[in-house]
Amino acid sequence: MSVATTQPVPAPGQAGPGDERMARISPLVRLLQRPELGALLGAIVVYVLFATVDATPGHKFSSLAGMQNWTDASSSFGIMAVAVALLMIGGEFDLSAGVMTGTTGLLLGMLVTRYNLNVWLAIFLTFVFAAGVGAVNGYVVIRTKLPSFIITLATFFVLRGVNVGVTLLLTNTVRFDISDQAAGFDTARKIFGSTVLAPYNFQDAVLWWIAITAVATWVLTQTTFGNWIYAVGGDANAARAVGVPVSRTKVILFMYTAMSAALVGIMVALRYRGIQTGQGVGEEFFYIIAAVVGGCLLTGGYGSAIGASIGAFIIGVAEIGIIFAGWDSNWKYTFLGVILFLAVGVNTLVRRRAASARR
Amino acid sequence: MSESPNGVPLLEVRHISKYFGGVIALRDISMQVHSGEVTCVLGDNGAGKSTLIKILSGVHPQDEGELLVDGKPVQFSGPREARAAGISVVFQDLATVPLMSVWRNFFLGSEPTIGVGPARRLNSGFAKRVMREEMRKMGIDVRDPNQTVGTLSGGERQAVAIARAVYFGAKVLILDEPTSALGVKQSGIVLKYVVQARERGLGVIFITHNPHHAYPVGDRFVLLNRGRLMGSYSKAETTLDELTKMMAGGEELERLSKELEKMATNSEMKQVARELANEVGAPPTTGGEPR
Numbered sequence: 001m002s003v004a005t006t007q008p009v010p011a012p013g014q015a016g017p018g019d020e021r022m023a024r025i026s027p028l029v030r031l032l033q034r035p036e037l038g039a040l041l042g043a044i045v046v047y048v049l050f051a052t053v054d055a056t057p058g059h060k061f062s063s064l065a066g067m068q069n070w071t072d073a074s075s076s077f078g079i080m081a082v083a084v085a086l087l088m089i090g091g092e093f094d095l096s097a098g099v100m101t102g103t104t105g106l107l108l109g110m111l112v113t114r115y116n117l118n119v120w121l122a123i124f125l126t127f128v129f130a131a132g133v134g135a136v137n138g139y140v141v142i143r144t145k146l147p148s149f150i151i152t153l154a155t156f157f158v159l160r161g162v163n164v165g166v167t168l169l170l171t172n173t174v175r176f177d178i179s180d181q182a183a184g185f186d187t188a189r190k191i192f193g194s195t196v197l198a199p200y201n202f203q204d205a206v207l208w209w210i211a212i213t214a215v216a217t218w219v220l221t222q223t224t225f226g227n228w229i230y231a232v233g234g235d236a237n238a239a240r241a242v243g244v245p246v247s248r249t250k251v252i253l254f255m256y257t258a259m260s261a262a263l264v265g266i267m268v269a270l271r272y273r274g275i276q277t278g279q280g281v282g283e284e285f286f287y288i289i290a291a292v293v294g295g296c297l298l299t300g301g302y303g304s305a306i307g308a309s310i311g312a313f314i315i316g317v318a319e320i321g322i323i324f325a326g327w328d329s330n331w332k333y334t335f336l337g338v339i340l341f342l343a344v345g346v347n348t349l350v351r352r353r354a355a356s357a358r359r
Numbered sequence: 360m361s362e363s364p365n366g367v368p369l370l371e372v373r374h375i376s377k378y379f380g381g382v383i384a385l386r387d388i389s390m391q392v393h394s395g396e397v398t399c400v401l402g403d404n405g406a407g408k409s410t411l412i413k414i415l416s417g418v419h420p421q422d423e424g425e426l427l428v429d430g431k432p433v434q435f436s437g438p439r440e441a442r443a444a445g446i447s448v449v450f451q452d453l454a455t456v457p458l459m460s461v462w463r464n465f466f467l468g469s470e471p472t473i474g475v476g477p478a479r480r481l482n483s484g485f486a487k488r489v490m491r492e493e494m495r496k497m498g499i500d501v502r503d504p505n506q507t508v509g510t511l512s513g514g515e516r517q518a519v520a521i522a523r524a525v526y527f528g529a530k531v532l533i534l535d536e537p538t539s540a541l542g543v544k545q546s547g548i549v550l551k552y553v554v555q556a557r558e559r560g561l562g563v564i565f566i567t568h569n570p571h572h573a574y575p576v577g578d579r580f581v582l583l584n585r586g587r588l589m590g591s592y593s594k595a596e597t598t599l600d601e602l603t604k605m606m607a608g609g610e611e612l613e614r615l616s617k618e619l620e621k622m623a624t625n626s627e628m629k630q631v632a633r634e635l636a637n638e639v640g641a642p643p644t645t646g647g648e649p650r
Contacts, residue, residue: 242468
């Protein structure tokens with residue numbers, strides 16, 4: 001049967017009655033079990049909706065120009081949503097992920113403008129700093145055994161204050177400008193803040209987003225570390241009992257999330273040749289929405305990177321679609337709230353049906 | 360089952376004691392675990408069962424006494440060393456991750472990989488094949504290796520943990536209350552796996568507070584009460600009734616039955632108290648009505 005052929009065929013000696021029973025699980029049920037299915041259906045509906053209500057002359061939304069817009073909006077959410085999803089599968093949250101994009105962008109600006117560092121060196125130091133903050137987040141969560149929700153909320157507020165305070169102190173303004181003249185600026189901007197495919201000008205960030213989603217999916221589904229991510233989020237005690245390094249796995253996930261934020265912060269700072277102190281504040285919830293819409297369980301142990309990317313796609317499409325429809329952009333919050341609610345409902349339903357169908 | 364071939368126990372405990380500050384958790388415990396035998400450790404809550412497991416599995420060092428594996432004295436510095444020596448614990452509640460597939464659970468913590476460098480990845484084909492093979496040895500045909508453990512029954516989940524321990528070289532299998540959270544039928548399934556493990560030549564330590572589960576599968580019975588060894592019997596030396604009585608702690612149960620009888624306000628409660636007294640073989644008590 002079709003299902004049996006999609007399975008790695010066991011050696012002839014192993015083929016027992018089990019193979020026949022396997023065929024009873026229909027391909028439909030197998031598909032329904034994918035964590036990202038609900039998100040994919042939702043994404044199609046949302047895209048069709050905004051393509052329909054598009055009020056621009058010539059229906060720009062569904063054109064390549066429109067695509068350039070929504071991929072731009074989706075990409076930075078996507079890079080972060082994938083990291084937040086992996087962390088959530090690992091059983092933890094990072095509410096400081098949004099403000100970290102600002103902190104790291106501002107740090108880059110400070111290093112380049114105040115200390116005249118080469119941009120590449122500044123980028124390196126920014127990543128090191130982010131890894132450090134992530135490690136502190138993770139370490140404190142592990143040591144105190146407090147919910148990461150609380151610990152990273154504290155980090156969020158600390159960083160939010162630091163962002164504005166330090167910037168005001170050093171520049172008397174609420175932004176750091178980065179000059180074109182800085183050493184290494186041009187090459188760095190080409191990698192982090194430029195565009196590709198000349199006439200359409202897709203953002204570099206889109207390529208980063210796709211690459212990160214692919215790598216994260218590989219890690220999650222094909223590697224030992226991915227196995228550990230699912231295990232520490234699913235049942236940390238059981239994982240520890242069989243020798244999984246639970247603390248190390250979680251700390252690495254916090255570091256990866258903070259470094260993803262640094263990547264986004266660096267991209268923003270280079271692309272706009274400067275960064276505001278308010279950058280990223282409040283965006284942490286978009287990442288969580290994307291991850292949950294993409295099928296991640298808030299309680300950990302379940303989800304996918306592709307799902308989170310589809311969630312980010314929905315957010316980007318909604319953000320741009322609302323503008324193209326000529327509505328006030330604040331409606332995006334309402335829209336995303338409804339989407340979040342529906343997605344969680346659909347995901348729960350789908351998972352329940354899939355689980356019961358196999359008994 | 361017969362005695363182990365060479366007579367040397369797989370695991371032997373000699374006069375072990377363990378203190379936590381002023382509390383005596385275990386005092387002068389001795390027992391032997393032979394290959395192809397099920398040694399049941401019976402005791403009520405607080406008898407010292409978990410302390411014993413923790414010493415055997417390397418979590419705590421003993422304060423007095425000796426631990427011998429294959430006749431040689433050992434001192435474990437941690438659970439990893441105990442596992443390397445072939446002693447594996449299957450904890451009832453810590454056995455598996457429900458949301459993960461059976462094959463991922465089976466190899467969790469010891470994942471087989473293929474490829475090198477960045478291409479290094481889980482050898483899922485090998486993992487699935489081995490898992491199905493090992494589960495088949497326990498009499499379970501896993502329909503789909505991708506099935507999550509959460510969709511298995513409680514008994515099957517224990518089987519996954521047992522099969523995993525055996526595959527990774529366990530010679531002595533410690534099952535910590537494997538039936539305590541299960542219903543009648545599922546408990547029966549787990550008992551079947553206990554017998555299966557025994558027949559494959561493992562030394563099984565079956566920790567339980569239920570003599571009705573222990574007696575049918577056990578070859579030796581070690582009774583603990585308040586940290587002390589109350590008795591150690593082979594199957595020929597004891598009966599289920601005797602085990603039950605000793606398990607409950609004769610005197611305590613007797614006292615309990617007297618108290619119950621005093622408090623009894625109706626005939627049903629008196630009946631319960633009398634049955635309890637019967638169970639321990641206590642004489643009729645004063646204060647109640649004559650029997």
